[in-house]
Amino acid sequence: MSEHPQDEELWDERYRSRPTLWSGEPNRHLVGEAADLAPGLALDVGCGEGADAIWLAQRGWRVDGVDVSGVALQRAAEHAERAGAEVAGRISWLHENLTAWDPGRGRYDLVSAQYMHLPQPERDVLFRRLGEAVAPGGTLLVVGHHPSDLQTTVPRPPRPELFFTGADVVALLDPDGWDVVTDTAVARPATDPDGRVVTVHDTVVRARRR
Incomplete structure (x- = not known):
């Protein structure tokens, strides 16, 4: 996680x-929360090297993958080509700074933001904008490191304002316009720099726009 x-x-x-920064596998919470959704148009926010976008495209989604890093997007496009022309043809790669980019209103059947950690003011603006980008009947999926991780020995930036709970995300959604499907902190094992296995938590929020 970057401090910038x-x-x-x-x-x-x-x-x-x-050569590769991430595992090449789709994020587990995307797989767990989106596997039962009917394919449509998806937005992969901070798509990195493209594993999530490729996983969605392999399941019939059309995907806009957006990231601030041109290097990451070049790798993502290469990975998509290796997955096959049909998969690559379903994905558009967008080079944008997410704090300034407007994805539009009501466009996407799925908006997935995995581990997007910004200071709270910028994060709130981004998450509200991402919610506005979801089409009626569509899904917003937000995943991030839980604030309790700061109490573990797993390296995290010592900046509490970068972390968020499910309640922080849900508070940004109009209760008259959304149904919250998932709001939880999922425990998982992680290894700290000394080789010890500790428990960390992921904030997972899935909401459906009415």
Whole structure:
């Protein structure tokens, strides 16, 4: 997690520092929460090297994958091509700074934001904008590191304002316009720098726009 979440130069350099930065597998909470959704148009927010977008496209979704890093997007496009022309043809890669980009209103059947950690004012603006981008009947899925992770020995930036709970996300949604399907903190094992296995938690919020 970067302390400058939308710093293009920083993220480009971080990607260049490794042949691959992420696992190449789709995020587990996307798989768990979106597997039962009917395919439509999806927005993969902070798509990185493209694993989530590719997983969605393989299941029939059309996907806009957006990221601040041009290096990440180039890798994502290459990974999609290796997954096959049909998969690659369902994905559009968008090079945008998410704190300034407007995805439009009511466009997407699924908006997925996985581990987007910004300071609260910018985060609230982004999450509200992402909610507005969801079409009626569509789904907003937000996943992030839970604030309780700061009490563990797993490395996290010492900035509490970067972390959020499900309640923080739900509070941004108009209760008359949304049905909250999932609001939980999911425990999972992680290994700290000393090799110890500890328990961390992921905030997972899935909401359906009425």
